[in-house]
Amino acid sequence: MSNNRAAALRERLETNGKAATAIADRADREGRGFTAAEAGQVEKYLGQMKSDRAALARIDTDNAVKAEIHALGAGIGLGDDPRPFGGAVKTGTGFRGRAGAWAKATLDQVRATIERPDGTKALVSGSIGITSPILAEPVAEGSPPTTVLDLLLNRIPLAGGNTYSYLRQIERQDRAAAVPDAAPKPVSRYTVQDIEGRVRVLAHLSEPVPIRLFDDYAGLSDFLESEMGRGLARALEYHVFEGQGETGSDDPDTPLGADHAESLTGLEYTSGTLVQQYTDDTIRTMRKARTQLAIRGDVPTGWVMHPEDVENNDLVREGPDGAFLLATPPDNVLGPLPVVQSVAARPGVAWLADWTAALLVVRQEATLDVDRSGELFRSNQLQLRLEGRYGLAFTRPSAFVRVDLTGTAGD
CATH class of the missing domain: 1.10.287 (Helix Hairpins)
Structure with missing residues (x-):
């Protein structure tokens, strides 16, 4: 059909x-x-x-x-149920690989739209929607993640509407035990809370671009990939950590935008996450964070750190002239877990988590619109707009540990 x-x-x-x-x-x-x-x-x-x-x-x-x-x-249920959280496809090539492929495919479509095979100009007005699933597939399991989005393996398509709901675990007490005949059985407590969320629009515009630049295939392809595609991805990463939800205050100088009430709710503002206070030095502190998850029975899937903190760790020596302690991550401190660098994470704060407890809700995949109408037509330019609609869900906040690496990281 x-x-x-x-x-x-x-x-x-x-x-x-x-x-x-x-x-x-x-x-x-x-x-x-x-x-x-x-x-x-x-x-x-x-x-x-x-x-x-x-x-x-x-x-x-x-x-x-x-x-x-x-x-x-x-099989995966993708019906009208606003809670289609029974499973997700975990395949793909990672965001950076997808962004490059998306940029090249998008450029081909744009050029075909504005130029006929004989080289003359085609339609001169209106917008051209090009749906590009640059965020729709996570990195393949077993491949090293290079961005925060690659850690978010669970992608949930929202079939209709603007809202979604999910169950968040707020308490877990395992009390299973050996029980004699006819004795009462122990009661474990797995308390969940019904959480409602709303997808938000993430978008940005390019400045007007001279159409002649489309003759430079490689240059414009790089522009689409690095500026439009990755720019939207960076904004989404920022929401993963710093989104304040509907209670946020306005600050136009942040990637959240001028209206923080339109931001998603990120980890810094999600109740129930664990905290690891700074203890003596960063190595001990990070090791203790792993212990917190191990005691709870959670298996972490990766670290996220600001690039400055990754650098600081790389330069830690055993004594003034000793060997670099974390040059080869030992299994009992950082590894064998991937360390993703992101400027969306606060300097001085690392996040260790089982990232499968985070869900990325996709109502509308990133869509590129190309406009040549009005004043743009008069000046032989076009303008690009990339936008998508996304939501976040943290189903088990206790699977995320906020690690203070300096003792001075603000809350």
Whole structure:
């Protein structure tokens, strides 16, 4: 059924594209702009084309997920239940690899939209939606994560609406024991709390870009990858740690944006996380953090640290001229766990966690819009907008340890 639907959408895209192009060609030949009637027709065609492209992208994404499910031999419920947290596909190549591939594919689509095969310009107005799942797949298990997003293995698609709910564990007491016949059984306590969340829009615009730059394939591809794709990813990482939720105060100088009430709720503002106070030195402190999780039976999957703290650890010596203590991480201190560097983490604070207890809710994958209308058309420029809709859920806050590396890290 989805294949028939996709074929119909592609046919309508081609028909509407030809019709809109014919109107633009006629206006070009006659050396004039659009009449009111023509402008209305073009706007109608472009609106339908944008809608059809988005529908095609959803079909392609659904087909990819279905194929992945069949390949893994497992089913995942993706219905209308706002709590589809029974499982997630854990595959992918890591954010940095995906960002590069996304940038190249996106550039091909943009160039095809603004330029005909013969080199002449194509449609000159409207926005072109290009859905790009740059954040939809986590890094493959067994591959080293390079960003915080690569640690978030559980990605949950939200099928509809703007809100979601999940169960957060707030207490765990294991009391299983040997019991004589007819004796009362001990009662373990696993208390959970129903938490409601709301997805937020994360977005940014590029400055107007001269269209001639699209002739420089490599340069613009790098721009899309490093500035647009990674810029959105960095903002999302910041929310993972510093998002204040609806209780936050406004500060336009942070990556949360001017309105903190529109931020997600990150780890720094999630109740129930563990704390490891600074003890003598960073090595002892970090080792004690691992002990906290081990006592609770949680198995950490990685560290996140600010790059300055990673550097400080790398330079720790045994005496003024001794060997670097953490040059090869010993199993009883840092490893064999990955250490992800992120400027989203506060300097002086490390996070050790079982990151599978964090869920990234994806209502809308990152979508790139390209606009050449209005004043942009007059100056032969275009502007790019990348945005997505995301939510966060920490189902077991006690699986996250906030580690004070200096004794002076603020709360």
